[in-house]
Amino acid sequence: MIVPTEDWQVIGLSLRVAFFCVLCSLPPGVFLGWLLARREFPGKILLDGLCHLPLVLPPVVTGYLLLVLCGRRGVFGGFLESIGLQLAFDWKGAVVASAVVGFPLMLRSVRLGIEGVDPRLERVARTLGCGPMRTFFTVTLRLAAPGVLAGALLAFARSLGEFGATIIFVSNIEGQTRTIPLAIYTFLNQPDGDSAALRLVVVSVVVSLVALAGSEWASRRARRR
């Protein structure tokens, strides 16, 4: 099957958005996953609920809320513009949309991973001379790696499939925000777009399978090491 250049553009954009989505949600995902797994504090349930909200909200609603909050005329729109970060109609906006939607999946997986680490191992590490940060990276995170990896994969996959929040928040602009799902949607709305849509469907399946295989390989390595 020959993949035309405009498809490559769509695929490239999708992968870039998904990659940055994982990159941006990983640090807060790991931090909040640790916080929820290991610490008790007032408002924990509220924070937990807030983090999981995008999982239960229709993505379209999430997209709309993003628009209200971070759109050009949104609550933080002025602030974002002042630091030179324009999200609306930009691929960076697509990253934000898919990161928010995929975040609960990442968080759950990381949290489970960290909860699965015996906290006494961390105590042993402390008595052996490791400070709290070092203990976190050499013991906790290292042992939670399969969970973190699975979370990253889920966020990646969710980002590749993101449609509703993206189209509401950053619209459907060729070369900027038209990721694979949006391109398929666009093709299907054209009178002769069926074959082009099918091509992207196949691409989508292949990309997903490769990502799945990659994460399986990585998590096996993590378990073995």
Place this chain on the structure above:
Amino acid sequence: MLELRISHRLNDFTLNVDVQCRYQATAIFGPSGAGKTTLMNMIAGLVRPDEGQIVIDDEVLFSSDAGIDLPPERRRIGYVFQDDLLFPHLSVEENLRFGLARTPLAQRRFEVDLVVELLEISSLLGRRPQYLSGGERQRVALGRALLASPRLLLMDEPLASLDQGLKSRIIPYLRHIRSDLGIPILYVSHSVAEILELTGQVIILDRGRAVAHGDFFRIAHEAEVLPLIEAQGFENVLPVEVVSSDAGAGVTHVRYGEQALKIPYCDRPAGSRLFAGIRADDIILARERVEGLSVRNTLEGRVLEISDVESKELVYVDVGHRLAAKVTHEAVAALGLQVGDRIYCLIKTHSIRIGPEME
């Protein structure tokens, strides 16, 4: 020297301890829920006491008055837990080197080779913890703690998850650490026999309070201590030397000071020195030498002391060493026992438990 002055409340439990340990090895003995593990966690810096002070060799680790609370990684206190808690993602060697790598060169006291040799774990170095047996894992955990060059080693029931056979094989290693490496040990256990193989110095903890502290045989009969020890089954631990063994007769002849004893047959060469355990309940006292009984052992001695605790009498008899026998008030009265009386202790061969070898 370790000085502990701690007061800590947790829900309706209060921990109140004020003791000083000067010895190479001190054991903390007490029933479960007495606060033993909490106390250890406080010394290690894993739990912060409400109030008090923890000082080791004149260095203040914790002081609520001075606002000092060193984090665990700066206390240099080794901690061996009931479960070995080896890092599952590291090999045995990497586990061993974990603490070593974080110990400044100037503070390092042991080479990896020395510890590996001492604990006999050289064949395990490349393996993963999950492929080791319980005893091997606990030895590696011990080595890992040692290689961080601690100035004090805390051991919280390190043998509790091992069976009797493995226990007796680990204890000699602990004695090595205490005597040869010169690392003070604070050892938590609820087994008197286990403690006495390591040290005679004990702190008795009950419901958060140090009820007694000092030489085990001196404090064992105190009113607050005896019931706790009895609850675990009071045990006399005698150092004996193997004279000869007779597999056919099922006995091993040992020498206990001047006296001869028959213990259940064990496959140890003549001249080896080991510990034998006898529960105080299992000793029968007699005024005269008795014949015609199946009991194989008769130890002659003098009554050293008769202590009266909760309607039971603990009679201490000097048979070369102190031997405690538990009898009823009535028995003491009927025999008319007095301190200084000549007395015979009858001990069935099969009430003698064979302990580990001494070094």
